[in-house]
Every structure is written in C-alpha cells, then in structure tokens.
Amino acid sequence: MSYDMKIDLGVEIPEVLQSGPVTAELLGEKVRLSLRVKSADRTVVAKALGLTLPAKIGVASTKADLMTACLGPDEWIVIGETDKHAGLYEKAHKLSTKYVMSVTDVSYRNIGVVLTGQAAAEMVNVGCPLDLCLEAFPVGKCTRTVYEASPILLHRTGEDSFVMECWRSFAPYMIGLMAAHARGGFRSN
Amino acid sequence: MFLIHCPYCDEKRPETEFAHAGEAHIVRPNAAEQSEMTDAQWSEFMFIRDNKRGDSCERWWHVNGCNMFFNAVRNTVTDKFVKTYKMGAKRPSNAQIQKWKEGV
Amino acid sequence: MGEFRRAGRGLINKDNPVHFSFDCKTYQGYEGDTIASALLANGVHLMGRSFKYHRPRGPVGSGFEEPNALVTVTRGKGRMTSNLRATTMEIYSGMEASSQNRWPSLGFDAGAFNNTFSMFFPAGFYNKTFMWPKSFWDKVYEPFIRNMAGLGPAPTEVDADVYGSVYGHCDVLIVGSGPAGLAAAIAAAKKDQSVILVDENAELGGSLNSSPSVVIDGKPASEWRHKTLKALSKASNVTLMARTTAVGYYHDDFVGLSERLTDHLPILEGNQIREKLHRIRAGKVILAQGAIERPLVFDGNDKPGVMLASAAQDYLNVYGVAVGKEAVVFTSHDSAYTAAFELADANIRIAAIVDARIYIPTSLITMASDRGIDVHVGKVLSGTSGKKRVSSAEIYDPTSGAKETIKCDSVLMCGGWTPSLHLWSHSKGSIKWDAETGVYLPDVANENCVSIGASNGDFGFKAALDAGSKIGGGRKTYTVEEPIFGTGEVFSSLPSYKKSSKQKAFVDFQNDVTEKDIKLAVREGFRSIEHVKRYTTNGMATDQGKTSNLNALEIASKALGKEAPQVGLTTFRPPYTPTTFGAFCGYKMDDLFEVTRKTPIDAWAEQQRAVFEPVGVWRRAWYFPKAGEDMHTAVARECKATRDSLGMFDASTLGKIEVVGPDAAKFMNKMYTNPWGSLKVGAARYGLMCREDGYIYDDGVVGRIAEDRFHVTTTTGGAPRVYRHMEDYLQTEFPELDVWLTSTTEHWAVIALNGPNARKLIEPFVEGIDLSPEAFPHMNVREGKIFGLPTRLFRVSFSGELGFEVNVPAQYGKAVWEALYEAGQQYDITPYGTETMHVLRAEKGFIIVGQDTDGTVTPQDAGMSWIVSKKKKDFVGKRSLARPDLTADGRKHLIGLLTEDSNVVLEEGAHIVADPNQPIPMDMLGHVTSSYWSESLGTSVAMALVKDGFKRMDETLYIPMGGGIVHKAKVVKPVFYDPKGERLNVV
Structure with missing residues (x-):
C-alpha cells in the first residue's frame, strides 16, 4: 500500500483577500525552531549555527531565506525554507550538550500569512492594537502580539508588507477577520 | 485599555498583550523554610493579601509579547501605573515610589 | 417650499427633494434634513410620547442631546432600529420612520391615562407600588410594567447589517468640529502632527453652521468654515470624520469612535458596513464638544x-x-x-x-x-x-x-448653558463648580487631554478659535465680529402662583421626572444626587440627562439647603450616546464571535457527520452516529468496537508542552507531585499537578524524550493555565533552573488508537521503532517514522485497552488519520468521539480533572495518594497537603457507585444522601461526578465525591431525584473494568 502524505494547512485565502489594496498569501511548509539561549552563550551559539541572533527584543534579522527574531530576553524564533534547513534542528540539538540552551521544533505549529499592499498596515490594525507607523514599528521588527482574540507573531518585512503567524487552529479566525474587513471596505484616504 | 511599559521590551504596549498576575514580592519559602513554618504561617503566605488602596506592587505577565513576568507599582485608586521593573528587583520603598511619581 | 421653509438658509440641498414616511404618512424634505427638521418644515411638532405618562412630545433640541423625539426606523428585514433621535437621523428617499411608546396612534394614546392619574405616579412609584403580594410580581406587576414602560420596541429579528472595527493611532484627536475644534486642527496640522477630527453630525462645523452674523478674519463664519475644511481635507496628515461619535474615553488616551456609514443612505449594498468602531490611541486629545443649552x-x-x-x-x-x-x-x-x-x-x-x-x-x-x-x-x-x-x-x-x-x-x-463634560469625565478628569455660572467645569486632567471652547466654559467664537489655535500648537489670534454671548442667571426654581402639586414642570423629559419628584425624593431622605438620580430615574434614560442633570442638581441642592458641589454630580459613563451592539462587536459576529479551535482532523470528522461538542474553545467530535443511531446507540457501538477490536480517536487537542534544558527533571520534580529523576529516556509516566494550595490542578502523561527533554501533555482545557502555572514558577520562583518551556500543542496532531488490534494496525507503517511488547512496553515513548513522517509514538492507554498515541506533524494529521482509517478497515476500525472516550476511561476509573475534581479535591481525596511523593523535599502543593484541614476526617472522597438497578444511569451532579427519608433540607454527602452506561459491562457505572467515601465501601447510599424517585447505589472502588489491567498487554 502506498500513501500520499500531502501537507494540509486546513485553511485557504478567500477570494476577497486575493486582490485589492492588500493581498494575503499563505506561507507554505517552513522550518520553525524555538531557540532559547542563555545570554552569555548567545554569540557563540549564533556563530556555531551560522545564524544572526539579534540581542534586542523585537528585532529580526533576515539572511538569505532565513529569518531569526529575538522575541524575549533569551528567546529566538528561526523560520526558514524546509528543504534548505531541514538539518538545522539537529545541529542546534547537538550544540545543546555544549551550551546552556534549548531548541524545540515548532515547524507545524503556525500558519503564516503574508500581507502585501498599501493597506497592509490597516489590515494588521483590524485586530492588532500596536502603532504601526514606521517610527514605532520599523521594517524588520518582529514581535508576538495579538489579533483580537488570537495571539500572533507579527513581522514587518517592508513598508507595505507584513507576515502574520498564528497557531494553526486560530488561522480561520485570523483570516476571517481580515476577509470581513476586506469585504467591508478600506479606509477612504 | 492601558498602555503598559514592559521593562524587558522597554516599550509601552497595549494592555491586551498582558495578563495581571496578582500581588508582587510574595516569596515562596524554600523546602527547609516550609517544613519549619506553622500551619498559621503557611496560611498567611498562601491566602492573605494586602489588597492595598493606593500604590500597590503587582505582577504582570507580558504573555503576548516577550513572555516575561515583571513587577509594577500601580495606584489602585487612580489606576495609573507608576513604574514597572524587572523580576528580581527589590520592592521599592515608599520614598522611591514618591520619587518615581515626581518624575525624579 | 412649504410655509415653514425659509429660502436662502441652511446647508440642505434644496435641489434634491427627499420623500420619507413618518407613521405611514409621506412627507417631503430635502437632502441634508433630519427627520425632525423635515417634520418641523411640514408643521409637525408631535413626534413621540413620553415614557411614563405618555404625554405628547416634540423635539426639545436639535441634536444628540434630544430627550423627546425618539423614533423607530425600519428598512427591511433585520433592519429595525428604535430609540433613534429624530433630530440626528438624516432622511433618505423611502425612509420609513415611526413614533414610539403610543397605542393605538400617536395622536390618541390609551396609555395617556397615566398622565391623568399622574398624582398616583410620584417618584419611587415603582418601588412603592409593586411590592406586595409576592404572587403578583411575575403575574401582574411585571407584565404591567413591561407594557407601560419602555421606549421603542426591541428587535425580534437577527440584525441583517454588518459592522466593523479597526485600531488607529494619531498624535492629536480632536472631538468636535466647531470653531475651537477647527482652529485646533488647523494649528496641529501645520505642526506636522497626525490629526483626527471627529464630529457626530453629518456636517462638520458645529456652531459655525448656525451663526449667520459671525465674521471671522473678515469672512462670514460659513465661508471661513468652508475654507478651513477644504484646507484640512487636503492635508495628508489630517483625517476628517463626520457622523462619528466619540463614545468613550478610556485609559491612556484610548478613545472609541463610532462611525455611522449607512444609516443616511437610501440604498444599501451587500456587505456595506453600517457602523465602524475606530479604537484610537491618541498622543493627545482635544475636547471641543461645546455646550448644551439648559x-x-x-x-x-x-x-x-x-x-x-x-x-x-x-x-x-x-x-x-x-x-x-x-x-x-x-x-x-x-x-x-x-x-x-x-x-x-x-x-x-x-x-x-x-x-x-x-x-x-x-x-x-x-x-x-x-x-x-x-x-x-x-x-x-x-x-x-x-x-x-x-x-x-x-x-x-x-x-x-x-x-x-x-x-x-x-x-x-x-x-443657560452646560459645558459638555462627558468625555472629560470618562477620562476621570476632575471637575470644579463655577458658582457664578452655576456649572461644573473641567479642572485637572487625568489623561493627556484638554478641554477648550464652550466645553471648557469659554463661550464665544473668538475665545474658542484662539483657544483652539493655542492648544493646537499655533499662535494665531483671530479677528472676530460676533453677537454678545453674554451671561445668565441660574434659577433652581422659578416662581409660580400654582401649588407645586398642580404643576407639571419637567426636568428629565425622557423619563418624565418633574421638579416635584426631585423635591419629594429629598423630603423622603435622599441626600446624594446619585441616590436622587436612582430614586427618581432622573438622567437615567437614553439621553443620560444631557439636558436635565444640572437642573436636577440645582433643584435637589436648593431643597437640601446645600451648595451644589456638596450634593455632587452624577458620573458620566461611556457610551456618550446610545451605541449599537453591532458597533461594539465589530467583525466579531457569527463565526468570528469567538475563536473556535479545530484540530487538523476536524474536517474529516465533519465529512463523516460527527456530532461536535465544545471543550473550552475547542470543538471536538462528540460521537460519530451512523444512519438511524442516537447518541446512546452510537456510543455503545463505539465502545464495544474499541474494546473488541480497534477504535481511533482524535486527541490533538491535548495540551503539549516541551520542557527542555539541563534542569528539566529538577523542574518537573517541582511542578508534579510524583518523581521524574528516575524516569528513563524513552519511558512515560502519568503526572499529577497540584496548585500551591494542594488541590489537583491538572494531569497528563509525560514522556522523557531525552535526558534534558520531556514531552508533557495536559488536559485539553487546561493547556493555557498549566503553561502559565509552569512559566510563572519557572520565572519567579525557580529562576536558577536552566530549563525552557515551549507550547507544542499545535505542532502535533495526535491520533489515539485503542483496542486489541492497535499494534497490528500500525506495524506495517512504522519505521525505526521496535513495536514488540518487550521492546516497547506500556507507558513508553519512541521517536521514529510513520508513513515516512516523523512521529513521537506513545504506548499509552486512556481506555484500558492496548493503546498507542501517534503524534505526527499537524499539517499531516489528516492524511495520516485517513491512511490509518483506510488500513484499519480490516479490523473494523471505529472512529469515536469524546463521549466514548469518557465512558472507556470511567470504566477504568480514570479521572477527568474538572469533572471528577473541582478545585477542592486533593490527590488523597481522589484516591491517588500513591502518586504523591513522600521522598521529594519540595513540590508545588506539598506543604499545603500537610495542612490539618486537608487531612482531616469528613473530606469528600472519589468513589465508585453501582446502582441497584443496573439500567439506571445516574444524573451527573445529582446529590447523594445516606437516608432518603430524612426531612428536607437533607444532609448531603456529596454528588455524582461521572455517570455512564457501560455497554461492555452491561451496567451503568458512576463515580462520585462522597464524604468519608473510602470508609463507606459496600454501603448503600441514596440519590433522591425529586418526584418520589430515589435511586439506590452501592459504594465500590472506582475501577469497574479489567481491574488487573490485563487488557493493556494483549498481544
């Protein structure tokens, strides 16, 4: 017997979010690692993994296709292409015998949505109370926050582009709010 | 909705990212201390809280942010946050709280 | 043009006549008219009946302060709104409006007899009259009150409209677009600030729209307004919002703005948002709300x-x-x-x-x-x-x-004039009494907020304009020609030759409160305005006393012989004006009302027509009925199939926390009552968690994946609180431990396979794990592959049968489930839901935290002393478990119950007594916590928390159900099925 194991994100982008002043797109399969490192070991671990681990909370670094963001005093999220970085978990896992750190695979925990377009920030503000002007939330900022009742990870990838990730079961709610806003119409000016 | 300064993020963030976590500076006795405590002393630790009117030290959790617990002085009459500070810092004296209020 | 229209005046568009109906009669108005202005233009003043006396009423005001002219507007199914102010509702072609609180018609109202007998309806009438006898409360009084009181009808249909909400930010939020607001906006805009200017009216401009004789900087007020608005609308840093009410001012300059988008439109298109709530965080708020005439x-x-x-x-x-x-x-x-x-x-x-x-x-x-x-x-x-x-x-x-x-x-x-303090008061700014003008004025701000113009008691156009400019950051002083605004005198009571009892001098028009009522309240002993308000209902109607509060205060203070500030001022609370529930819900309606979490396998269950139940915020498959089956037969079949051959269950909702770090075992030892240091890598153990107070908090199976890595599972509903509990202790009590917690609940999909054929099913698809009973005994965990996908495979059982829990990456959960279901056909694999899961575990006496425990049950109470380590020096809850109260006699213990009539399934929650013949109230021993029909045993089984239960083994207890029905049950140990656990090891 052969079985075709297909990935199933369990959610789709509705048509109303596929065109207009902001469009949404689902992120496909990704490697996502939650990395925890004692601050003393941050630079050595980063070097050993070939990663940038920003020291400041809320700062993301994107190198090639790999994004690392500092989410807490000793916490980083690493997100990258599955086929290119499949070995990253093992590499980090091995390091954990040497340094005070931990790595946990959370690749499948999240659903990511890429928002692009001049109304991208407005779309984020439908559920997220953060001030998204560029001074307060510059390109490259990445933080956990909320989208109404859903906890999210918010990453600004450009002036008019964001990546929003939430836990898998919250995705229909998060995308549902976006669709409701798109259907209702965007701010006139 | 409050804006709360998270001492770890060093930013003011909206209240919906946070959870209140009760009175601050109540230290859990270690194993040796626990075994020496009378039932009355243990009850005091477990169940008795100040519920202060005025400047009060309380714990908050930036659950939808940096995930850190921290402490805050907040006035329970005016609802205003006086100051937030990292976990592990000592309970501020009344004089210190006064200075913070005066912006010193 | 009718005899009441005046040519050459007003902002209405006389080129566009609009026809609408009021109480089924058609009237003509113009684009820009409100219902009130259009009716007045037709000579109609009578627009409603009052709340208590059903007195004929017309508009008192011209805007949002209006107490009298309330109407209902109907525009098709699900679109009826009552209690709208005729003075603010803009007419549109085809609008259907009707008056309220009258029967059978506005002109003749039967309820007006209340007016004739109004001497019988004094203040506190309801409190005094509808008291005794008690039997009249719901039969006579309530229907009477419901019929006579109230304003417009409540809608009976589901709201057909959609609503929206969005967060926003600005440097300066200005509420009110009169001279003060506009001048502030111009000044702030020039300073490069981001500005939002809101006004509740359809036309911006406030009093500038009603001041033909005012000249500003050499231009008529209307022209200056026009020019200013044009400049502001061109500025990219300014957002002008008409038809937008600032409904509430909350902490840290957070203001709710309700924008009405469709109520004035003749034609509604699908999906058009009716109202949008803008939740604005402002750097600074300028309140230029003006004043309301008294x-x-x-x-x-x-x-x-x-x-x-x-x-x-x-x-x-x-x-x-x-x-x-x-x-x-x-x-x-x-x-x-x-x-x-x-x-x-x-x-x-x-x-x-x-x-x-x-x-x-x-x-x-x-x-x-x-x-x-x-x-x-x-x-x-x-x-x-x-x-x-x-x-x-x-x-x-x-x-x-x-x-x-x-x-x-x-x-x-x-x-006189009452400065609008509403938002200022929402923000908890203090107020001061101005004895000269007899009003309260803003005093010390509590937020970054300032009140200017008439709302600050600074009347007149020049004062407003100059204050606006200054507060907006400018230096401009305006040259203004305006009529003298002047001063006035406050008369708390006007002289009359009539006896007070013969007068109907209204203070609160909407709630029909008269001067006499307020004086009566004072005579009857009410001293604080807050109490006078509640007793007389003054200021408690939908207009919140915008026109009546200060008059009531003056009358009450005079009657008390005190100064107004000693009597107080009632507190203004949000919302400023009645706001639809829709605006507060925003997009969060229907499917988005709350989060409904679904597992990766949920879609499959839905296809199979499973019946679902909510568990916390999750929805879970409850049972899978086949054609013609009810819940009872479906569950009986699912149970039997699982015990006989093979059942499959979606356990993905189980909370999962990965505890990782060199001190992981030490941390586990602190958090759970049982020991973890001795657990070998690859082994799993049931863990019980207490709170510091010694009561059971959660439970679950924990697998040790590596020396420094535990895969912790929690109950479905308990996952968030267990994570918080752990994170709290780790950060604040045990920060010296090098260990980290990560929620992995949604990383994994979990498929539980239970039944004698469980191993046979998975064997062909598993790689890298020796599944033989010797190599992989009960309570173990292995990492390997299934269908080529990474898996954490637990050998564990919550049913008493041979069991496995297959953890696979969530995004492949459905595919794996479907593959196992297909392969399992040879074993008649049976998907089952939470009900069967509950029956199977109850047959084994496994507890469900939150069902068999309720936050006051200790491990000892639950018969689980075996899981509380005596050796560990410390764990959360240890010291409390030694408190005398938690070890004393008389505590409730978790025991099993077998009913005398095995067909009787006890009701969960039913009370248990020792003697059913004792007088009521009976001495209750406890209650049934879990109760099911056990198909496998051919009898009902139950668990119960019973006082001193462990000492009552084999005793007969009684469960009186009312109506003379009393069930009899014997106390037993709560393990009904396979007490030796042999079925776990079926080969």
Missing part, C-alpha cells in the same frame, strides 16, 4: 412646540426651517436674545421675550424694541396650554401677581 423648569414646559432657543436657531440656520409662526422666548440668559433676533429677522413673530432676570443689558432691550419685541423683565412663564402643540403661554409677574396669556405656537427656552 431648559427652564416650568409648568407645561414639555408641550410640543416648547424647545430650546438654540434648537430653533439651528433649525433656521442649518435646515432653513421656521419652528413656528409665533414664538414666545423664555430665558434667563442673554444668548436667547440672539436666537430671538435671528428668528424675528426670518419672519417668525416673536410674541414676547420673557426674562426671569431683573437686570438685563440695556443694549439687548434696545435691540428688541428696534424689532418691536416686548421684553417682560423679571417675569416668568407659569404655564402653557394646548394639547398636541402649545397654543398659548401664561406670563406671570411674581412681584405684582399679574397674569397674562399670550398666544403662540412655540416657546423657546434658555436656562
């Missing part, structure tokens, strides 16, 4: 045709409508003279100006006489006549006692 309290001041002088001015200047042909102006403030003159200049005869004051600026008297208007100095109105419209007013001279009746069709009153 009515005068005199007998008959509620007749249709009696209104505020400024309202008549607004109708004329904003809508080009004359409110009548002959008006009497009754005032105690200079400002009403301007209104009188403007009306006179528009050919409305001013029959008299009656001024309660003795000292009046001579210039005003001269200006009046220039227009041929009589000014009655030091006199008052002591009554009005007319039924559905005022027809005359009685002028009374308190000095001479002389009376004079004067014919009129409108009375315009002005008792």
Whole structure:
C-alpha cells in the first residue's frame, strides 16, 4: 500500500483577500525552531549555527531565506525554507550538550500569512492594537502580539508588507477577520 | 485599555498583550523554610493579601509579547501605573515610589 | 417650499427633494434634513410620547442631546432600529420612520391615562407600588410594567447589517468640529502632527453652521468654515470624520469612535458596513464638544412646540426651517436674545421675550424694541396650554401677581448653558463648580487631554478659535465680529402662583421626572444626587440627562439647603450616546464571535457527520452516529468496537508542552507531585499537578524524550493555565533552573488508537521503532517514522485497552488519520468521539480533572495518594497537603457507585444522601461526578465525591431525584473494568 502524505494547512485565502489594496498569501511548509539561549552563550551559539541572533527584543534579522527574531530576553524564533534547513534542528540539538540552551521544533505549529499592499498596515490594525507607523514599528521588527482574540507573531518585512503567524487552529479566525474587513471596505484616504 | 511599559521590551504596549498576575514580592519559602513554618504561617503566605488602596506592587505577565513576568507599582485608586521593573528587583520603598511619581 | 421653509438658509440641498414616511404618512424634505427638521418644515411638532405618562412630545433640541423625539426606523428585514433621535437621523428617499411608546396612534394614546392619574405616579412609584403580594410580581406587576414602560420596541429579528472595527493611532484627536475644534486642527496640522477630527453630525462645523452674523478674519463664519475644511481635507496628515461619535474615553488616551456609514443612505449594498468602531490611541486629545443649552423648569414646559432657543436657531440656520409662526422666548440668559433676533429677522413673530432676570443689558432691550419685541423683565412663564402643540403661554409677574396669556405656537427656552463634560469625565478628569455660572467645569486632567471652547466654559467664537489655535500648537489670534454671548442667571426654581402639586414642570423629559419628584425624593431622605438620580430615574434614560442633570442638581441642592458641589454630580459613563451592539462587536459576529479551535482532523470528522461538542474553545467530535443511531446507540457501538477490536480517536487537542534544558527533571520534580529523576529516556509516566494550595490542578502523561527533554501533555482545557502555572514558577520562583518551556500543542496532531488490534494496525507503517511488547512496553515513548513522517509514538492507554498515541506533524494529521482509517478497515476500525472516550476511561476509573475534581479535591481525596511523593523535599502543593484541614476526617472522597438497578444511569451532579427519608433540607454527602452506561459491562457505572467515601465501601447510599424517585447505589472502588489491567498487554 502506498500513501500520499500531502501537507494540509486546513485553511485557504478567500477570494476577497486575493486582490485589492492588500493581498494575503499563505506561507507554505517552513522550518520553525524555538531557540532559547542563555545570554552569555548567545554569540557563540549564533556563530556555531551560522545564524544572526539579534540581542534586542523585537528585532529580526533576515539572511538569505532565513529569518531569526529575538522575541524575549533569551528567546529566538528561526523560520526558514524546509528543504534548505531541514538539518538545522539537529545541529542546534547537538550544540545543546555544549551550551546552556534549548531548541524545540515548532515547524507545524503556525500558519503564516503574508500581507502585501498599501493597506497592509490597516489590515494588521483590524485586530492588532500596536502603532504601526514606521517610527514605532520599523521594517524588520518582529514581535508576538495579538489579533483580537488570537495571539500572533507579527513581522514587518517592508513598508507595505507584513507576515502574520498564528497557531494553526486560530488561522480561520485570523483570516476571517481580515476577509470581513476586506469585504467591508478600506479606509477612504 | 492601558498602555503598559514592559521593562524587558522597554516599550509601552497595549494592555491586551498582558495578563495581571496578582500581588508582587510574595516569596515562596524554600523546602527547609516550609517544613519549619506553622500551619498559621503557611496560611498567611498562601491566602492573605494586602489588597492595598493606593500604590500597590503587582505582577504582570507580558504573555503576548516577550513572555516575561515583571513587577509594577500601580495606584489602585487612580489606576495609573507608576513604574514597572524587572523580576528580581527589590520592592521599592515608599520614598522611591514618591520619587518615581515626581518624575525624579 | 412649504410655509415653514425659509429660502436662502441652511446647508440642505434644496435641489434634491427627499420623500420619507413618518407613521405611514409621506412627507417631503430635502437632502441634508433630519427627520425632525423635515417634520418641523411640514408643521409637525408631535413626534413621540413620553415614557411614563405618555404625554405628547416634540423635539426639545436639535441634536444628540434630544430627550423627546425618539423614533423607530425600519428598512427591511433585520433592519429595525428604535430609540433613534429624530433630530440626528438624516432622511433618505423611502425612509420609513415611526413614533414610539403610543397605542393605538400617536395622536390618541390609551396609555395617556397615566398622565391623568399622574398624582398616583410620584417618584419611587415603582418601588412603592409593586411590592406586595409576592404572587403578583411575575403575574401582574411585571407584565404591567413591561407594557407601560419602555421606549421603542426591541428587535425580534437577527440584525441583517454588518459592522466593523479597526485600531488607529494619531498624535492629536480632536472631538468636535466647531470653531475651537477647527482652529485646533488647523494649528496641529501645520505642526506636522497626525490629526483626527471627529464630529457626530453629518456636517462638520458645529456652531459655525448656525451663526449667520459671525465674521471671522473678515469672512462670514460659513465661508471661513468652508475654507478651513477644504484646507484640512487636503492635508495628508489630517483625517476628517463626520457622523462619528466619540463614545468613550478610556485609559491612556484610548478613545472609541463610532462611525455611522449607512444609516443616511437610501440604498444599501451587500456587505456595506453600517457602523465602524475606530479604537484610537491618541498622543493627545482635544475636547471641543461645546455646550448644551439648559431648559427652564416650568409648568407645561414639555408641550410640543416648547424647545430650546438654540434648537430653533439651528433649525433656521442649518435646515432653513421656521419652528413656528409665533414664538414666545423664555430665558434667563442673554444668548436667547440672539436666537430671538435671528428668528424675528426670518419672519417668525416673536410674541414676547420673557426674562426671569431683573437686570438685563440695556443694549439687548434696545435691540428688541428696534424689532418691536416686548421684553417682560423679571417675569416668568407659569404655564402653557394646548394639547398636541402649545397654543398659548401664561406670563406671570411674581412681584405684582399679574397674569397674562399670550398666544403662540412655540416657546423657546434658555436656562443657560452646560459645558459638555462627558468625555472629560470618562477620562476621570476632575471637575470644579463655577458658582457664578452655576456649572461644573473641567479642572485637572487625568489623561493627556484638554478641554477648550464652550466645553471648557469659554463661550464665544473668538475665545474658542484662539483657544483652539493655542492648544493646537499655533499662535494665531483671530479677528472676530460676533453677537454678545453674554451671561445668565441660574434659577433652581422659578416662581409660580400654582401649588407645586398642580404643576407639571419637567426636568428629565425622557423619563418624565418633574421638579416635584426631585423635591419629594429629598423630603423622603435622599441626600446624594446619585441616590436622587436612582430614586427618581432622573438622567437615567437614553439621553443620560444631557439636558436635565444640572437642573436636577440645582433643584435637589436648593431643597437640601446645600451648595451644589456638596450634593455632587452624577458620573458620566461611556457610551456618550446610545451605541449599537453591532458597533461594539465589530467583525466579531457569527463565526468570528469567538475563536473556535479545530484540530487538523476536524474536517474529516465533519465529512463523516460527527456530532461536535465544545471543550473550552475547542470543538471536538462528540460521537460519530451512523444512519438511524442516537447518541446512546452510537456510543455503545463505539465502545464495544474499541474494546473488541480497534477504535481511533482524535486527541490533538491535548495540551503539549516541551520542557527542555539541563534542569528539566529538577523542574518537573517541582511542578508534579510524583518523581521524574528516575524516569528513563524513552519511558512515560502519568503526572499529577497540584496548585500551591494542594488541590489537583491538572494531569497528563509525560514522556522523557531525552535526558534534558520531556514531552508533557495536559488536559485539553487546561493547556493555557498549566503553561502559565509552569512559566510563572519557572520565572519567579525557580529562576536558577536552566530549563525552557515551549507550547507544542499545535505542532502535533495526535491520533489515539485503542483496542486489541492497535499494534497490528500500525506495524506495517512504522519505521525505526521496535513495536514488540518487550521492546516497547506500556507507558513508553519512541521517536521514529510513520508513513515516512516523523512521529513521537506513545504506548499509552486512556481506555484500558492496548493503546498507542501517534503524534505526527499537524499539517499531516489528516492524511495520516485517513491512511490509518483506510488500513484499519480490516479490523473494523471505529472512529469515536469524546463521549466514548469518557465512558472507556470511567470504566477504568480514570479521572477527568474538572469533572471528577473541582478545585477542592486533593490527590488523597481522589484516591491517588500513591502518586504523591513522600521522598521529594519540595513540590508545588506539598506543604499545603500537610495542612490539618486537608487531612482531616469528613473530606469528600472519589468513589465508585453501582446502582441497584443496573439500567439506571445516574444524573451527573445529582446529590447523594445516606437516608432518603430524612426531612428536607437533607444532609448531603456529596454528588455524582461521572455517570455512564457501560455497554461492555452491561451496567451503568458512576463515580462520585462522597464524604468519608473510602470508609463507606459496600454501603448503600441514596440519590433522591425529586418526584418520589430515589435511586439506590452501592459504594465500590472506582475501577469497574479489567481491574488487573490485563487488557493493556494483549498481544
């Protein structure tokens, strides 16, 4: 017997979010690692993994296709292409015998949505109370926050582009709010 | 909705990212201390809280942010946050709280 | 154009006539009219009936302060809104509006007998009257009150509209677009600030729209307004929002703005948002809300045709409508003279100006006489006549006692001005009493907020404009020509020759509260305005006392012989004006009302027509009925199939926390009652968690994946609180431990396979794990692959059967489930839901935290002393478990119950007694926590928390169900099925 194991994100982008002043797109399969490192070991671990681990909370670094963001005093999220970085978990896992750190695979925990377009920030503000002007939330900022009742990870990838990730079961709610806003119409000016 | 300064993020963030976590500076006795405590002393630790009117030290959790617990002085009459500070810092004296209020 | 329209005035579009209906009669108005202005233009003043006495009422005001003219607007199915102010509802072609609180018609109202018998309806009437006998409460009084009271009807259909909400930020939020607001906006915009300017009205401009004689910087006010708005709308850093009400001011300059988008449109398109709530965080808030004119309290001041002088001015200047042909102006403030003159200049005869004051600026008297208007100095109105419209007013001279009746069709009153403190008070800014003008004014701000112009007590255009400019960051001083706003005198009580009991002098029009009611409340002992308010209901209607609060305060303080500040001021609370529930819900309606978490396998269950149940915020498959099956038969079949062969269950909702780090075992030892150091890598153990108070908090199976890595599972509903509990202790009590927690609940999909054929099913698909019983015994965990996908495979059982829990990456959960289901057909694999899971575990006596425990059950109470380590020096809850109360006799213990009649399935929650014949109230021993029909055993089984239960083994207890039914049950150990656990090891 052969079985075709297909990935199933369990959610789709509705048509109303596929065109207009902001469009949404689902992120496909990704490697996502939650990395925890004692601050003393941050630079050595980063070097050993070939990663940038920003020291400041809320700062993301994107190198090639790999994004690392500092989410807490000793916490980083690493997100990258599955086929290119499949070995990253093992590499980090091995390091954990040497340094005070931990790595946990959370690749499948999240659903990511890429928002692009001049109304991208407005779309984020439908559920997220953060001030998204560029001074307060510059390109490259990445933080956990909320989208109404859903906890999210918010990453600004450009002036008019964001990546929003939430836990898998919250995705229909998060995308549902976006669709409701798109259907209702965007701010006139 | 409050804006709360998270001492770890060093930013003011909206209240919906946070959870209140009760009175601050109540230290859990270690194993040796626990075994020496009378039932009355243990009850005091477990169940008795100040519920202060005025400047009060309380714990908050930036659950939808940096995930850190921290402490805050907040006035329970005016609802205003006086100051937030990292976990592990000592309970501020009344004089210190006064200075913070005066912006010193 | 009708006889009440005045050409060349107003902001309405006379090129666009609009037809609408009011109480089924069609009227014509113009684009830009409100229901009130259009009806007044047609000579209609009677627009509603009052709340208590059903008295005929017309509009008192011209805007959002309106207490009287409330209407219901209906526009198709699910689109009926009641209690809308006719003074703010813009008409559109085809609008259907109707009056309220009248039966059978507005003109003739049966409930008006309340008015005739109003001496029987004093303050506190409801409290005093509807008391005894008790049997009348729901049979007589409540229906009576419900019939007679209330305003518009409540909708009976689901709201057909959609609503929205969005967060926003700005440097400066300005509330109110009158002269102060506009000047502030211009100044702030020039400073490069991001500005949001909101106004509740359809037209921005506030009082600029109603001031034909004002000249600003050499231009008529209307022109200056036009120019300013044009400049502001061009500025990229300014957002102008009309039809937008700032409904509430919350902490840290967070203001809710409700924007009405469709209520004025003739045609609604699908999905058009009706109202949008903008949740704005402002750097600074400028309140330029203006002031509301105060009515005068005199007998008959509620007749249709009696209104505020400024309202008549607004109708004329904003809508080009004359409110009548002959008006009497009754005032105690200079400002009403301007209104009188403007009306006179528009050919409305001013029959008299009656001024309660003795000292009046001579210039005003001269200006009046220039227009041929009589000014009655030091006199008052002591009554009005007319039924559905005022027809005359009685002028009374308190000095001479002389009376004079004067014919009129409108009375315009002005008792001074009340600065709008609403948002200021929401923000908890303090207020101060200004004795001279008899008003409260903003004092010390509590937020980054400032009140300017009339809302700060600074009346007049120049004062407002200059304050706006200054607060907005500018330095401009304006050159303004304007009529004198002047001053006034506050009369807490007007003289009259009539007995107080014979007068109907209304203070709160909407709730029908009279001067007499407030005095009565004081006589009956109410001392604080907050109590007077609740007793008389003054200020408690939908208008929140915008026109009545200060009059009530003046009357109450005078009656008490105290200064107003000693009596207080009732607190303003959000919302500023009635706001739809839709606006507060925003997009969070229907499917988005709350989060419904679904597992990766949920879609499959839905396809199979599973019945679902909510578990916390998850929805889980409850059971999988086949055609013709009810829940009982479906569950019986699912149970039997699982025990006989193989069942599959979606356990993905189980909370999962990865505990990783060199001190992981130490941390586990602190958090759970049992020991973890000895657990070998690859082994799993059931863990029990207590709170510090010693009560059971959660449980679950924990697998040790590596020396430094535990895969912790929690209950479905408990996952968030367990994570918080752990994170809290780790960060604040055990920060020295090097260990980290990560929620992996949604990383994995979990498929539980239970039954003698479980191993056979997975064997062909598993790689890298030796599944033989010797290599992989019960309570173990292995990492390997299934269908080529990474898996954490647990050998664990919550059913008592041979069991495996297959953890696979969530995004492949459905595919793996479907593959196993297909492969399992040879074993008649049976998907089952939470109900069967509950039955199977109850047959084994496994507890469900939160069902068999309730936050007051210790491990000992649950019969689980075996899991509480005696050796560990410390774990959370240890010290509390030694408290005498937790070890004393008389605690409730978790035991099993077998009913005498094995077909009886006890009701969960039913109380248990030792003697069913004892008198009521019975001495209750405890209650049934879990109860099911066990198909496998052919009997019902139950678990219960019973006082001293462990000492009652084999005792017979009783479960009285009422109606003479008493069930009998024997206390047993709560393990009903396979007590030796042999079925776990079926090969």
